[in-house]
Amino acid sequence: MSLAAALGTATIYPLQPAIADVANSLDASLAAVGVALACGPMGYMVGLGLLVPLLDRFPPGRVLSAQVGVLAVALFVSAVVGSVWALGPVIGVIGACSAVGAGLSSVVGRLASPHRRATTLGIVTAGISAGILAGRIVGGWLAEVIGWRGMLMVFAAACAAVAVGLPLVIPGTRGGPERGYLATLRSIPGLFVRFTALRSAATRGALWFFAFCAMWAGLAVALSQPPYSYSAERIGMYALAGLLGILATRVSGMCTDRIGARRVILVGLVIAGAAAATVGFALPSTAAALACLALFDAGLFAAQVANQSIVLAIDPAAPARFNSAYMLVYFVGGSLGTAFGTAAVERFGWPATTTIAAAAIAVAAALTLRADDRSV
Template sequence: MTRLLPRGGTFLLAVIAGTAIANNYAIQPALTSVAADLDVPLSLIDLVPTAALTGCMTGFALLLPLTDHLAPNRLVTAQLTALAAGLALAAAAPDAAVLLAAYLVIGAAAGVAAQASSVAGRHAPPGRSGRGVAIVAAGMSAGILLSRLAGGALTDLLGWRRMLLVFAALALLGALSAATLLPRQRPHSGRSYRATLAALLPLLRHHPQLRRAVATGGLWYFAFNLTWVALVLTLAQPPHSLAPAAIGLYSLAGLLGFAVLPLTGRLTDRYGSQAVITAAMLAAAAGTALLATGLDSPPVAAVGLALFDAGCFAAQAANQSRVIALDPHRSGSLSSVYLVFYFAIGAVGTGLAAPLLNTLGWQGTALTALGALLIAAALGRTGIRQTR
């Protein structure tokens, strides 16, 4: 019999997920400060978010399936400890090469956020699995949304190196809590870890809807990362020349994305994931259009970011519901495949932000993201079958 989470366990997992995944984004408002401190071109430091996403993608591929093989207290504690070590290495980095290597580790360990979601669903009381997963998803969303604000404010207050040490301390605190409170029961699995990994890619061949979910999700995550990294770089340069803390404030506009998550679940259950994804993509596209034309007006930019983030978060919640529903008994493996490709395509968006910004300018980069969102809306509209 699967042991249930203790009282407050789901909330702990939500906090762990949020503070862990935040490390993929918290350094973005400080990129110009990091480049100046290490005396390297900004285009090189722009690879730091890419390294984080690449590491996270690797973690999803190799570490997320471990939720079917290791006890939650051991697995989550080990990854949070590795996360703290990676952050400490990044804080002491003498050059860009060490910083990039550290962020590969940070990204892989930050993938514990996805494991937290799986643990919450598996160890929830009967009939409340969906609620547990939603709470952890809300924690992840809050971590993503507030990470740039926290990273920018801490960078202004303490410097970027000490900012990373603050996040390292949070990871260690989470590791201690996980070791103490999470279930010690090892999952029963009918296959070895190697067999689990070998069975991942064939899932794409057997599930056409998984392929469609990967394509649509990847497109909006490409647009999400492209827009946010390009926005940070644009606001940090003339004529805006904003400080990291001021740039981080722009993430507050995305709180609407966090607020719509509970509503998204109800709408998906009632109308199906296909309708929710299409509507969400159209909202995100409208927000991107506002950003492309109204960045010089803070109110217009705030509305644009609110629509953009709300659309992306709502679509992601509906899409993951569709993936899990394909085969609930193999939801971990299905989620692993989905998230690997999702983050891989997102990493491309992150890596292209600086080159596209230099070539096309802010408006051209935003319009590129807009095109990706419209394609995702079209794919969502032509989904094979609704998930209810």
């Protein structure tokens, strides 16, 4: 399941390093290809809202196998398109189906025993984190070796293999028959009104994902400008700092099962907030900046596992709609952070941007401290 989560998540990223090659091949501008690639995150939001809730209604092995199978077909189609305008809709389908990682997290919430839920979630989340990191790195390398079309074919073949394997490893259980799919979709907005734990988790999660995306989007702008003026390849290598975050998800899951979610969230936010405040002044030193970014990622990834375990425990018999609601709010925060980080560095500078990110994390920590035991 962790491997499937990694592969599914990775498929939304591999074309990003090859954007210039795609533009040249399709005789299109970089801006047009950028618009096509932006359909990926938009599709992902659609997948969170429409595909993840299916797992509460139908056998998860079949749903996820079909989802990854469609992902394989979409990747193949994107490898043979001849127009950038045809590429955009296909990338949107890829983005929607890449939400398989969120779906697998929901399956964990249902199938894992209560005292091992966060530990198992940490394993799957480690796969998602690895996919975010590896998608760009492996995609860039394969595009350099066999071209961007060949690279997409490799990803399509891998997805086809995983689609065959998923029904063999995921039990054929299904959710309760009392709620239909459309009724499930209609119920999602009301979950925030009825469940304080979901409302609290989504709010603090959106705050720190805002900070996360603002930092990484702003970092690319800061490093591309004088006095650094780094190349895109060198800037991309800073993403390797996220390797510590993969380890943090495993450790966080085990600690959450042992000492509770509140403590893990607070420790993660303290580490991430301190790292965000420090990296604003540590950028001239590559080693110091990478250390801060590694701690920043590790802290927030750890908090995310603990926070998501709370959401999945609200209704273990039908966790997918709760996870869908949570992740939608979470990614809205991230989208706002991406837009803010890019503009803030140009307007206010890197230190001010990191200070605002640290402030958002501090607010999330304060909300966690004030929440009652039923919300954490």
